[in-house]
Amino acid sequence: MPEKFDVIVVGAGPAGAACANVCAKNGLKVLLIERGEYPGSKNVMGGILYRKQTEDIVPEFWKEAPIERPVVEQRFWMLEKESMVSMGYKGKEWAQEPYNNFTVLRAQFDQWFAKKAVEQGALLINETVVLECIQEDGKVVGVRTDRPDGDIYADVVVLADGVNSLLAKSLGFHKEFKPDQVALCAMEVLNMPKGKINDRFGLEGNEGCSVEIFGDATQGQLGTAFLYTNKESINIGVGTTLSGMIRAKVKPYELLEYVKNHPMIRPYIHDGEPAEYLAHLIPEGGYYAIPKLTGNGVLVIGDAAQLVNAIHREGSNMAMASGKMAAEAIIQAKNKKDFSEAGLDSYRTSIFDSFIGKDLKKYKDLTHTFEANPQYLNEYIPLMNRAASQFFTIDGTPKREKQAKIMQSFTAGRGKFGVVKDMYQAWKVMK
Ligand SMILES: Cc1cc2nc3c(=O)[nH]c(=O)nc-3n(C[C@H](O)[C@H](O)[C@H](O)COP(=O)(O)OP(=O)(O)OC[C@H]3O[C@@H](n4cnc5c(N)ncnc54)[C@H](O)[C@@H]3O)c2cc1C
Structure with missing residues (x-):
């Protein structure tokens, strides 16, 4: 037996x-x-x-x-070809027990x-x-x-x-x-001395930083890129739905090279010594x-x-x-x-x-909606970048006039009704 x-x-x-x-x-x-x-x-x-x-x-x-580092800062970058809008959160409480998350x-x-x-x-x-x-x-x-x-x-x-x-x-x-239910992701581990990582990301000691990158990093396809700090290396990666890669006729390593050479990303990783190259699928079909x-x-x-x-x-x-x-x-x-x-x-x-079923149910229509409506990535992220550039340029234009121009630029392409519809739709799939 x-x-x-x-x-x-x-x-x-x-x-x-x-x-x-x-x-x-x-x-x-x-x-x-x-x-x-x-x-x-x-x-x-x-x-x-x-x-x-x-x-x-x-x-x-x-x-x-x-573990590599406890993450104390989470950044989000909305990327255009030569600019980005960034936001995030950094908290010292994440550097202490019981921590929040870690790089590994x-x-x-x-x-x-x-x-x-x-x-x-x-x-x-x-x-x-x-x-x-x-x-x-x-x-x-x-x-x-x-x-x-x-x-x-x-x-x-x-x-x-x-x-x-x-x-x-x-x-x-x-x-x-199906190709829209899985993402294909390529990533590289780049070795770099700890001091250099800390200087570039504004970190102290063994603190870590995670950066999620949207927009131009995926050349308009639904997906994200990322930068994560390890003790003495940086993980950089990018992935899009398989259907997105097929549509854009782009290969994962080409997309990764594009991300590594992007002017907003390059300064963080240049001189990094490639230690490992990896590619893998992620199940993203959701609920x-x-x-x-x-x-x-x-x-x-x-x-x-x-x-x-x-x-x-x-x-x-x-x-x-x-x-x-x-x-x-x-x-x-x-x-x-x-x-x-x-x-x-x-x-x-x-x-x-549990949180698994509830969270997947909450976002059940999000991937499909964003894939079917490329304007969220292709139009609104560039608009956000241009709006930020205009608003923060001090050129003697009164702020109210600037605001009006920015609002016009948002409605010029898709019309007022189109923008309201897009915002309502985005709210509906994320609420
Ligand atoms: C590029 C990328 C970035 C990611 N980033 C994050 C992140 O930052 N944070 C996060 O939480 N998640 C992330 N994920 C997702 C995360 O990696 C997975 O959700 C997680 O690994 C799933 O764990 P698992 O044990 O189910 O599967 P896996 O980790 O894939 O493990 C499956 C195991 O089964 C073994 N196996 C397969 N077939 C057989 C067989 N027939 N016989 C014996 N053994 C077998 C494999 O060798 C493997 O060890 C990322 C995924 C990718 C691809």
Whole structure:
């Protein structure tokens, strides 16, 4: 009789490692399977890790986790070709416990995070690919791996295999994602001495800064670019919906080169020594793209379940929170000895009752609306830049006259009615 586990978790990213941790902590026999050489070896992230959901798995993790910097400043840049409008928030309270969020390098963080699951008793095997779920009588009962004699059995299989989730797809939980439901993102890690980073971003000691960049960075396509400060490196990246890239006939590395050479961005990164180049998909289909989350003997979590809030660049936190919710549902199911879809259904309701379901529902129409109305990026961001330039140019024109001219420039292109309609529509999808 082959060895049987209570739970097999496929994928040792933030979702899988969180789920394995909570299951093992509660006495379940857990196997965590990762195809990479080690957890994190294949994983890509801009680099912002959220305190709350990480702390829910490993209390006071910042005292020992390989974090880069606590983020004390969040900036937003609305970019034009040779200008930008910037805004943001900087607060010293974020430099102290309990902090807000952190920059991390995933190759290091994921290894540490998976080790915490192992310390709770989970068994981690690397360099092992799960090829398919084994099903008997309409129920998932285990996984087939690429190892010799690679069938392994469990009461529940948790799919935490990331954005493509071929395993959930093969179970019929979702179809092939459409190009407007995923973003393609390219990023680079640029090494730079700590002092230089601090001078350029106006930081002290180990404080970090995150910059989200909209507008010209994506050449008019729906997406964002980012700059995040690590201890001795900067992460720079850019992504747009796959449909946007196809439409603009632009390749991810071309867009990244454009961003790196942009006159508003170049001064922050020049002299940076390229250390790593990465590209990855992000599930951005939002609420409507969430697949079936539970089946008989199986649950889907993290990116595999499309749980990403692209507007707030939250993914790792939703991955961890969904991993924890899945673990709690499995523990309940074990107590009831019912691993059927109905027995595991509390996971689905937890997701939709939590910030994950509520936030994804709040923004459910946003991506589609912004993609269908390119004026938000192509017209209003340039207008904002020109308005700021005019308003802050001291040329003897009375301020009221300037204001009137600015208002005229906003209505000249789309008309008063068009502007009101655009603003109402934007408010409706963000409210
Ligand atoms: C460029 C970029 C920037 C991002 N920036 C941020 C950010 O700043 N903050 C944030 O919170 N989120 C960010 N995200 C999103 C975040 O990275 C994801 O939401 C998060 O990693 C999801 O975690 P996960 O565990 O579900 O999936 P993943 O991290 O993708 O992990 C899946 C794991 O499963 C393994 N696996 C896959 N298939 C198999 C198989 N068949 N057998 C065995 N193992 C398998 C993979 O090797 C991998 O380790 C970003 C994403 C990208 C691409």
